[in-house]
Amino acid sequence: MSEQQEKKQAFELHPTPMLDHLESGPWPSFIKGFKETVTRTEKTMVRGVLDQLNYSYETKMGYWKGGVVGVHGYGAGVISRYSMISDQFPEATEFHTMRVQPAPGLHYSAKALREVCDIWEKYGSGLMSMHGQTGNLQLQGVKAENVQALFDELNQRGWDLGGAGATVRTGASCVGPARCEQACYDTLGTHGKVLSYYADLTHRPQLPYKAKFKFSGCPNDCTNSIQRADYAVIGTWKDDMQVDTAEVENFIDKKGIDYVVNNVISRCPTQAITLKGKQLEIDNRNCVRCMHCLNVMPKALSPGKERGITLLVGGKGHLKVGNMLGSVMVPFMKMETEEDIDAFIELIDKMIDYWSENGLDHERIGETIERVGVQEFLDAVGLEANIDMVAHPRDNPFFKADLTHSPEEAA
């Protein structure tokens, strides 16, 4: 046996019969990918992880347990994983993940991304998840001893860690102004500024529980923010939508009246669109900015010019209370200047402060608001009640009636 052969043998993959089933098929195979990398880099950690994974497929059980691993000065950003069966799979003993905050909109230059790959291959497994559901670049498979060096090299190139535990989490933003005609504000810039501002709260757990931001340029909500962000920042407009009448006519000519009736007019949730010959009349007072007609006719219809955001608060998963969709807290707010972003941050600060003081352990802000009642929360953060916050007024008399209320609108 030649030396080369010996070396090769030493790094041969162990059989993973269950995993091998996942190599076929048209969809990219993560197993194939892992095997390729481990075969090239001969990182035993990855071989161990594949072995343990195969064992999971056989026994239908997972075998990781948590621990505490971190970088200097930070309390979050590394998810540590130790094998519960390291006696069986010693190569898989440690398999920690570093959460790295990408640029807004998950944009990269090939150059910077290659650098990340190089640093990552140097210190870790070479496996990565692009991206985690929250939006982190997840570097999966580093030993505790390499964590600090890995971080330091990344940090020198402008990469910082994401959140974990009771922190502000890594944000997400849609591609927005970089490419999309529907973007009503600068999702990417706002994401960058807001999350930089909250870097301390991202890195050191000081909150009742996690807090997530997502930034969507319009109500299409391509970041799914309403469902899964404590703070959903969604672009919208206040004035009339812009109509390019020539393009409306072109569209009708091209697609036919039937198509327009069946796919635009009759689909408007508030019946705000009327057909007038070869034109559409938009009843802007009734338009709820749902985006549908703009989506179907992007060349003809565009958001208005008085643009800003709607802030919805409280979105999160179903733990304990059933899935919570965020709900409107600020119907409209400008988001154009530095001052606008500052005002936004000031408001969020008040919310986070209130929640920090009043939230129970492991309670998301939406749950806190639900528990204390929207009223109390509004008072605490200095917001006025607004009809846009509700789908409809209350249907029960169980409230502390406010004697200062006057039933008639102030003139």
Place this chain on the structure above:
Amino acid sequence: MSEQQEKKQAFELHPTPMLDHLESGPWPSFIKGFKETVTRTEKTMVRGVLDQLNYSYETKMGYWKGGVVGVHGYGAGVISRYSMISDQFPEATEFHTMRVQPAPGLHYSAKALREVCDIWEKYGSGLMSMHGQTGNLQLQGVKAENVQALFDELNQRGWDLGGAGATVRTGASCVGPARCEQACYDTLGTHGKVLSYYADLTHRPQLPYKAKFKFSGCPNDCTNSIQRADYAVIGTWKDDMQVDTAEVENFIDKKGIDYVVNNVISRCPTQAITLKGKQLEIDNRNCVRCMHCLNVMPKALSPGKERGITLLVGGKGHLKVGNMLGSVMVPFMKMETEEDIDAFIELIDKMIDYWSENGLDHERIGETIERVGVQEFLDAVGLEANIDMVAHPRDNPFFKADLTHSPEEAA
């Protein structure tokens, strides 16, 4: 002063300046009515009640308190009222109400009703409320000493008392088959049989709390049963609705196509109606029996022939839990023969039994079901889960998953 004058003076009404304001206006004035009767009958009780009522109008407070008054063998049916300020208004000391169960649909013959008036005038104030919100003929203003005699005379003419407290309550039914073309079952007959069957439970409090039945002949629900009956029995049909094509054409000719499009076709909640020339095509598989199109075109469209009822359970007011609308427990059940009614009663018996055993004090059946969960209730009363019971399946994973469940429909 002649004797006559003296007598008149003795029975003169006292001043009721506040109440007098309610004598004017086009709507019938209850004050005028009361004054007329007391002036004629010279019943001091009514004068006292008017005096106390006027005092209530002045002070903006009520002055009745409850007590216990009843008839032999019954535990319910009389609502007793004693004045809290009888020192001020001694004539108003006692003012009890007897709840009498009218015939289904609130039908009377003038003859029988006059008899009631005569008996009532003999023993009581002559004031009555036609009818209470639940459906009782309320004889308002009898002294405890006259209650038994009043009841006995009424009972001899076929009148029985209604419920109060923790009993089955007096039922209500729409005019249905007596006059209405939409009636899908015999509301009046069913009301009569069911409530007779529950006479014992109506008269003697033995339940956790009240239980109300309302019978509506069709989903127009003219008895508001879904909102306020623990057992809402609503007529419906299972096959295709009946269409009189000649009358459809007449209707369209008379009202015009626009009217039909705007008021029939576009108002169907499931878009189950299509215009075909001068005819309407009904997609009966999609029709949810909402009644709207039948309401607009009663001559042309009628319920189908396979008729029966939908049973909704749990309607009630908002006490403690917020207003509860009843929800579907039996999507369809025949209600034509004696056996059908027996089967219905058998099911209700099971529900009442379960509730009696499991309901907390002052808990309506809807609240009990909500507390234990629909599943447990269905099992207890032997009903199968049915998709018609829900607006949509659950949106949270918080349930005891049943291992016997097979995800695929049995062939």
Place this chain on the structure above:
Amino acid sequence: MAERTWKTIENGPHSLDDFLHPISKKNYGQWRYHERPRPGVLKHVAWSGDVLFTVRAATHRQVTVDIVRRLCDLADKYADGYLRWTIRNNVEFMTPNEANVEPLIRDLAAIGHPVGGTGPSVSAIAHTQGWLHCDIPAIDASGVAKSIMDALFHDFAHEEMPNRVRLSTSCCEINCGGQADIAVVVQHTRPPRINHEILANVCEMPSTVARCPVAAIRPTTVNGKPSLMVVEEKCIYCGACFGACPAMEINHPEHSKLAVWVGGKNSNARSKPTNMKLVAHGLPNNPPRWPEVTDVLKRILGAYKAGGRDWERLGEWIERIGWRRFFEETGLAFDKSMIDNYRHARVSLNQSAQIRF
């Protein structure tokens, strides 16, 4: 008292046998269609060809033997000796004889019972006991009802609304009047003051404690006697405890106010049944005519009449135009109390970016 010789017959509802008009009996369940010849009058046609006219007239609900006897006389004169009441306290006379209709209407008017309440009108208001009889009311439901119906009378007698309008009034927060297109219900604005003097004698303490929706009532000792206390921060002034125990004095001439609720719907026509929603509160308890309340109702009905489409119920109209427009068009003020914070609050929030600006 004389010895009782009669043995009770527990039959439940009175038998219908002799109470139905012969034409109803003959065509029982065999009706074909109906028309509305004029407000207050229905014409039902049976498959047999028989015709039955119904004349519907207002009553005050709180009637008397004199009033009822007069109605019986009219039944004998025009309706073959039968009459019935609707669920909304209107009285109805049925006759196969069209010629009876107009004289009956005249005679009804003469004795103070205007006809109306059919089709797209404002039918009689459903109301409750009030100061006349109940033990817990903060207003007189009959008086509020009379005041409202006087103010809305035109729309009882005419069919000019987009669809039927059903009103109710309830004299305490318990709301025996139920869900309606527009409801007027008492709304308290402070916790009950406990009458410790009477509490020990009149109160079943455990059930009173249990009745509170927010667990604000606690056992305590006052002057050495067991009593109850209310945790005022928790209390939401609902008055449920007062229904359980007269010592929990919630009513107050100034602090018990009136609230207006809209959009209750019971029929299944088009949209599913809905609960009503709060749109005005803090209205003063202002007998004998409660003008502030009737004013709010007039605003709401005025806007609905102007903006509603045919067949659109009040709540359906609001859903179409949006709650923002509803408040704008009625001039009512939305306030933070109207944001739900009770058990199902979440489902009432705007969990979307859909907004009308």
Place this chain on the structure above:
Amino acid sequence: MAERTWKTIENGPHSLDDFLHPISKKNYGQWRYHERPRPGVLKHVAWSGDVLFTVRAATHRQVTVDIVRRLCDLADKYADGYLRWTIRNNVEFMTPNEANVEPLIRDLAAIGHPVGGTGPSVSAIAHTQGWLHCDIPAIDASGVAKSIMDALFHDFAHEEMPNRVRLSTSCCEINCGGQADIAVVVQHTRPPRINHEILANVCEMPSTVARCPVAAIRPTTVNGKPSLMVVEEKCIYCGACFGACPAMEINHPEHSKLAVWVGGKNSNARSKPTNMKLVAHGLPNNPPRWPEVTDVLKRILGAYKAGGRDWERLGEWIERIGWRRFFEETGLAFDKSMIDNYRHARVSLNQSAQIRF
């Protein structure tokens, strides 16, 4: 370890400055409209007249430095050195040069990244960690995701659905995958078995007790040591306690099943966002390919593709045809577990007489 000389810079997200394509930068916020020339390709046109083509390709999310480097190479070759990822783990290349599009697609295919996922297609599935990394999973999300996407591949590469379809897979009931048109989520079917051996060492008992949504966990003593117990009648097998404490062993090879949820919607287009609903559960945990799960997904998508109207999302389609029809048309069985009995159960019940027979 060598002494650390670098001082951390806490900047949060990486700066975007050098990461945007120059055409994006130039036309930042000044886009006019877009078209979809073919599945997997978008064409955006700016008010300036500039054009930007985007090519979207599948990745496995669980990638490697080798894969990423290859993608970087293609970015250099065809997209001026830039690339981005979408929220659904697809990679995107942008170029103003139409001629680059087809060669790029070919090169992507050659290295195993098919293009697609645009418009009314089934885009890449959002999935979570699974057995590869998480400490509480009952399945391997990556494996389920791969199996599903293999099965649905045609509809990733083609735009033949009524509207976009978004899938997710989550490896425990916590559901990090979130709401989706169709989601596959673990569903346990028995209470956790408590590992009393390790509990004392690993468990923060008060927070574990607090984590239970139904208060089924109680402190107790086992072998003289403080421990926890589960009241099995109360427990709803949610596994939330396992997230708090590894001694609450909920996972089981047979008793941990898969469930399918449908109708989650996040956009505000037409209808408001909605939560997804349970339509199948008790599916076996059957690695490596979970055929029972992919079968259910195929049925659902088959029925939707056949019956949905253009622009109608899955949940909107179901709302239109009714849930009864959904179960009929997919051949799935409704069962009593699907009736909600949790906190907001009431609002999910059919509180109306509206029924499709």
